Amino acid sequence: xxxxxxxxxxxxxxxxxxxxxxxxxxxxxxxxxxxxxxxxxxxxxxxxxxxxxxxxxxxxxxxxxxxxxxxxxxxxxxxxxxxxxxxxxxxxxxxxxxxxxxxxxxxxxxxxxxxxxxxxxxxxxxxxxxxxxxxxxxxxxxxxxxxxxxxxxxxxxxxxxxxxxxxxxxxxxxxxxxxxxxxxxxxxxxxxxxxxxxxxxxxxxxxxxxxxxxxxxxxxxxxxxxxxxxxxxxxxxxxxxxxxxxxxxxxxxxxxxxxxxxxxxxxxxxxxxxxxxxxxxxxxxxxxxxxxxxxxxxxxxxxxxxxxxxxxxxxxxxxxxxxxxxxxxxxxxxxxxxxxxxxxxxxxxxxxxxxxxxxxxxxxxxxxxxxxxxxxxxxxxxxxxxxxxxxxxxxxxxxxxxxxxxxxxxxxxxxxxxxxxxxxxxxxxxxxxxxxxxxxxxxxxxxxxxxxxxxxxxxxxxxxxxxxxxxxxxxxxxxxxxxxxxxxxxxxxxxxxxxxxxxxxxxxxxxxxxxxxxxxxxxxxxxxxxxxxxxxxxxxxxxxxxxxxxxxxxxxxxxxxxxxxxxxxxxxxxxxxxxx
Numbered sequence: 220x221x222x223x224x225x226x227x228x229x230x231x232x233x234x235x236x237x238x239x240x241x242x243x244x245x246x247x248x249x250x251x252x253x254x255x256x257x258x259x260x261x262x263x264x265x266x267x268x269x270x271x272x273x274x275x276x277x278x279x280x281x282x283x284x285x286x287x288x289x290x291x292x293x294x295x296x297x298x299x300x301x302x303x304x305x306x307x308x309x310x311x312x313x314x315x316x317x318x319x320x321x322x323x324x325x326x327x328x329x330x331x332x333x334x335x336x337x338x339x340x341x342x343x344x345x346x347x348x349x350x351x352x353x354x355x356x357x358x359x360x361x362x363x364x365x366x367x368x369x370x371x372x373x374x375x376x377x378x379x380x381x382x383x384x385x386x387x388x389x390x391x392x393x394x395x396x397x398x399x400x401x402x403x404x405x406x407x408x409x410x411x412x413x414x415x416x417x418x419x420x421x422x423x424x425x426x427x428x429x430x431x432x433x434x435x436x437x438x439x440x441x442x443x444x445x446x447x448x449x450x451x452x453x454x455x456x457x458x459x460x461x462x463x464x465x466x467x468x469x470x471x472x473x474x475x476x477x478x479x480x481x482x483x484x485x486x487x488x489x490x491x492x493x494x495x496x497x498x499x500x501x502x503x504x505x506x507x508x509x510x511x512x513x514x515x516x517x518x519x520x521x522x523x524x525x526x527x528x529x530x531x532x533x534x535x536x537x538x539x540x541x542x543x544x545x546x547x548x549x550x551x552x553x554x555x556x557x558x559x560x561x562x563x564x565x566x567x568x569x570x571x572x573x574x575x576x577x578x579x580x581x582x583x584x585x586x587x588x589x590x591x592x593x594x595x596x597x598x599x600x601x602x603x604x605x606x607x608x609x610x611x612x613x614x615x616x617x618x619x620x621x622x623x624x625x626x627x628x629x630x631x632x633x634x635x636x637x638x639x640x641x642x643x644x645x646x647x648x649x650x651x652x653x654x655x656x657x658x659x660x661x662x663x664x665x666x667x668x669x670x671x672x673x674x675x676x677x678x679x680x681x682x683x684x685x686x687x688x689x690x691x692x693x694x695x696x697x698x699x700x701x702x703x704x705x706x707x708x709x710x711x712x713x714x715x716x717x718x719x720x721x722x723x724x725x726x727x728x729x730x731x732x733x734x735x736x737x738x739x740x741x742x743x744x745x746x747x748x749x750x751x752x753x754x755x756x757x758x759x760x761x762x763x764x765x766x767x768x769x770x771x772x773x774x775x776x777x778x779x780x781x782x783x784x785x786x787x788x789x790x791x792x793x794x795x796x797x798x799x
Contacts, residue, residue, distance in 0.1 A: 279512070279544070283307045290319055297330035304334045308516040311547070313523040317341045329357060332364045333516075339371050340520050344491045348375040351490075363501070366391055366398060367517075370405065370497035374490040381413040391497070400426065401500045404436040405493070412488055416443055432460055434467045435500065441473055445482045453477055466597045469530070472560040495525035499534075506534045512542035529561040536568055545576045563593050567601040579609055587614075596622060603639065612643040619643065634663035638670055645677060653677075668705060671695035676708040679715050688712060703733030711742050719749045730759075737767040741776060 271282075283306040290303035300323055307316040320334040320341075328335055335354050342350035355372050359365035373388035389406040392398030403426060411419035423440035426433075437460045444453035457474045460467065476482045488496070498521040505514045518535035521528055532551055539548035549572050555565040566589040573582035586602045593599065603618035619640035626633055641656030657674045664670060675691030678684040692709045699705055710725030726743040733739050744759035757780060764776045 279306065279310045283310050283312070287315075287319060294322065295324055295327050297327050300327055300331050300334050304331075304337060305516060308333075308337070308519050309512060311515065311519045311551075313337075313519050332359060332361055336364055336367060336371075337520065339368070340494065340524060343371060343375060343494055344524055346490070348379075348490065351375045362393070362395075366393065366402075366501060367498060370402070370501075371494050373406075373409070374488075374493040374497070377409055377412065377490065377493070381409070385409045385413075388497075397504060398501065400429075400431045400433060401497075404431070404433050404439075405497055405500070407436065408439055408488070408496070409493070411439065411443060411485055412493070416447070416485070419443060420447070427456065432464050433500070434460065434464075434470060435496065438467075438469050438473055439485070441470070441477075442482060442485055445473075445477045446485065450477050466595070468560045468564050468595075471595065491524040492528075495521045495528050495531070498524070499528060499531040502531075503534055506538050512538055512544065514538045515542075527559075529555045529559045529565070533561055533565055533568060536565070536572070540568070540572050540575065545572050548572050549576065563589060563595055563598050567598045567605075570602065570605055574605060574608060583609055583611070590618060594625075596625070600636065607639070607643060612646045616640055616643040616647065632663055634660040634667070634670070637663070638673070642673070650677075650681070666698065668695035668698035668702065671698075672702075672705045672708050676711065679708075679712045682715065685712075685716060689716070701732060703729045703736065703739065706732060707736075707739045707742060710746070714742065714746055714749075719746055722746045723750070735766050737763040737765075737772060737776075740766070741772075744779070 283303075286299075286303040286306040290299055293299045300320075304316050304320055307319065316337060320328070320337050323331070323334060328338070335357065339351045339354035342348075342354065352372060352375055355368045359368055369387055369391035373384045373391060376384040376387065385406050388409055389403055391405070392400070392402030403422065407419045407422035407426070410416075410422065420440060420443045423436050423443070426436055427440060437456055441453040441456045444450070444456070454474060454477055457470050457477075460470055473482075486492075498517050502514050502517040502521070505517075515535055515538050518531050518538065521531045522535065525531075532555055536548040536551045539545070539551065549569060552565045552569040552572065555562050559565070566585055570582045570585040570589065573579075573585065582605065586605050589598060590602050599618055599622050603615045603622070606612075606615035606618065619636055622636050623633075623640065626636065637656045638660040641653045641660060644650075644653035644656060647653075654674070654677070657670060657677070661667070661670045661674060671691045672695040675688040675695065678688035679692075689709075689712045692705065692712055695705045696702070696709055706725050707729035710722045710729055712722075713719075713725065714722035723743070723746045726739065726746050729739045730743050740759045740763035744756045744763060747753070747756035747759060760776050760779050764773060764780070767773045767776060
């Protein structure tokens, strides 16, 4: 086994270093063979070390390359096989992973999970149900893999034995809440796939009544209702999802179809497409739960089974983006075509990925082009936020205004949009209009500390409504006592009121909570200066300069440092402390 190599290398090293006088030819040959074996073992271990280190330091390409090389050297080790297949799937190279898995010895393959699951997926993609089921006919130690294996088996059985397949899919998620609902939703879709549309509607309606709001289930039930002539109930289902969960591209597109009287038929899923749905649904919850880029492995397999499953691609891209693998996320999002119902949302993701990659001009072009052709509210909000982040507050304000006007026409009032527009207007110097937005947001959400802080700080920074502003910030801090920004606001409020010692108390606390926020450090330096703590003031301004991102902010800090030093030198004869 691979892990025995460490011991064998140490033994070979000892034998290779033994020296003697004249030796027989047989011994020379034996030593040469030992040296060759030693070099092989060292090469194997160094390959593993590089692969392991690359995986730990977020270099998936290098990790995959070296694990693949390691597998060619140690092809009979199940642990190495698992690591190699995982690392290659992690970078989305499914055909390459399949090729490696096919070269594993049968006894090694039988002891693995991910390679065996992958070969079952590959057989399903080819339409070879017999081969797929053969790969699944082994016990599974990992509960997640066991659930995927049951779904794989169910979809491969559906054509020959619908009743058994549906029962197996119903039980695929076990007793784990969300996974149970996923299994039952897919089982209902299987019923529709097999011609039992009434049974599917009944099962999905039951799940809806249980508040099982899976978008795929709601979409399927609404489509079946509309096709059966009950468009009103179908639209009610879609509206309920939008109200309770949020907007979803596929559901929005279906609502448009229903209102236009042109509902497309229920899709007939192949075993590959059905399994892709199962893998996507099972993996989606992991995408936002701190699993790093592990979900990319399974989204890659879902997309391999169904290259048109764009909803999986959007989550896969999000996983890559959040794992700082943005070039890969950008490339993936660009594969989602104009014809896809997910194209617009993918463009929003693409714009943000470009922004985080520092490609601001490209991000801005995508944002503007997408805004010009969409009326999707979520996308407009997302792109307005992007415009704000790019310093395009005027365009952001216009977009937020469009959203607010559309919302108000429907009797909908979202405090977050008024708050966001208020921020844009404040930065544009339109204070009375900004103040009105912030007060509207606070009227809609009177217990929100973020709004209280922004409004109170804005008043105090302008030297108006000082008592009211101070009271607002104090209330905000009671709601969020460990919030560094709010603590800073209260300290700055006392500073503006001339309460410098009180200001220092809160500003020091804010700097402890947020030690890398330049504005907080700058405020603390100002407060120290006012009470004659000049060295400490200079120290905080130096710290602020280290974290300042804006050129104007850096210039101001440099002028404070220069002006402070000049002042201290001018009065040095009275022993005023100087900066170090």
